[in-house]
Amino acid sequence: MAQWLQSPPGRYLLDWEQAQLDRTVTDLFGFHALQLGLPDLAGLRANRMPHRWVASDSLRAPEALPLPVADDALSTLMPMDAGSALHCDFDALPFPNQSLDLVVLPHTLELARDPHDTLREVERVLVPEGRVVIVGFNPASLWGLRQHAGHWRQRLGGQRPLYLPSAGEFIGYRRVRDWLRLLGFEVERGRFGCWAPPLRSEAGLARFAWMEQAGRRGWPVLGAVYMVEAVKRVRGMRLVGLARRQKVAKRAAAPAVVANRGTPPAWRQGWTNADETHTQEND
Template identity: 65%
Template sequence: MAESGAIIGLPAWLDTPAGARLLEWEQQHLDEVVTDIFGFHALQLGLPRIDALRANRMPHRWLAVENPAEAAACEGQAALRAVSLHCDFDALPFDSASLDLVVLPHTLEFARDPHLALREVERVLMPEGRVVIVGFNPASLWGLRERAERWRRRLRRRHADALQTGGSPLGYRRLRDWLRLLSFEVEAGRFGGYVPPVASAKWLARLGWMERAGDRWWPIFGAVYVVTAVKRVRGMRLVGLIGAPRRKPVPVAAPVAAAHQHEFESGPDAR
């Protein structure tokens, strides 16, 4: 199971100026993604600091957490209308093919078995259901900074402004391979967070131009990514076409005029 300090470390880091800026981008983009996903049942796994389902209009929405400390963070937040559940993410208390949408905000990075957790999501999703995954991109300035800080912490004290989540970032390409193996089809993907993880809010504002430049010139090097995938089931048939009456073929009569003309031309006086 993921270390308790790791899962607590991410919310604490999100209180920093860099973390709050990144959280704002994730919330805005998740609102755009889930607003047009329809159905009846939606589930968010982990990270109650973000309300991934607030723009979704499904009648039944839940927020599931593994750590009781995460559930405590939900108290007093009126914006979170989902019902809180305590469960293991690799053993969800839902029937197979019962959910229309599952959102994983940095969930796989702290899961004890991320591949098993993703397989469990595939189990509970209905055919044509959607999964939205948010994760840190290890191939970014933030990812390089984190790896450098891990090395420095062996020799020096920790820096408060570094990305210290304690999780294991899952690469974008590796995630796509996992989704493909589980019969998911990636519909959309986007990167964000191109400003370096500086500690000063003033410098974050000054470097805001890098967001627009990065989105245009080096999009795959954003600090985080948001991936939307749909569950495909092979061999499915549309119910509306089953049992549809088939029209019987109508025999076509031979043209009489053409038959008489052929008989006349083949008579004894034909030249």
């Protein structure tokens, strides 16, 4: 993936993703943010959280990437020097439960050993109302179709290299949304980009730059890459068992005003007493 990003289509894709991430994370507030994978993309550079990490599942560290010192409250983390990255398995993150406010996944699910476990780990470490931003290749695009055709040519004995990186498996946009909903996330927005044809030369991609606006208006869901932003929702609690019965009992024992039908009003009591006195005198 890192080698492909140095090619003309890789730089074209990286420019779009960098611009979209800068616009997305700049207004997300909190204390702790994490980027999982793809250290070539500075997904958190526009974010203003005081503690940010870039995690990688390989020992290759990004060059000249200043990282803040780890927060002491996160006891499972060791302090990191500037220019180093956090190395860990994506399906076993070294963070406590509900400790991160933002997690960015740039092509992480496609390259992960188990994308389901990775997404479950992200849900575990996110605080309630925490956010996750996912970036991935769109298989329902011209780039995805060319990649699929390249796989078929290789199965038939062809030697031409694939257009996109061969590692990983593309995950569709709707499939990612379904996974997020199953884990209790609420998808807030999604967007597509990179509508140029799958060409290898920089001049060819620049020749079809007009397709960016045309694709955004005419066929938005056919972009080569998508971005999904979702929020972790935690539903409200309900009283059950003994606590619920106690609450109902207190509500039933509340004082209420009840009219006493056996005692006549004061004006009738006066008339009754006068009638009894008059009757006694006549007797």
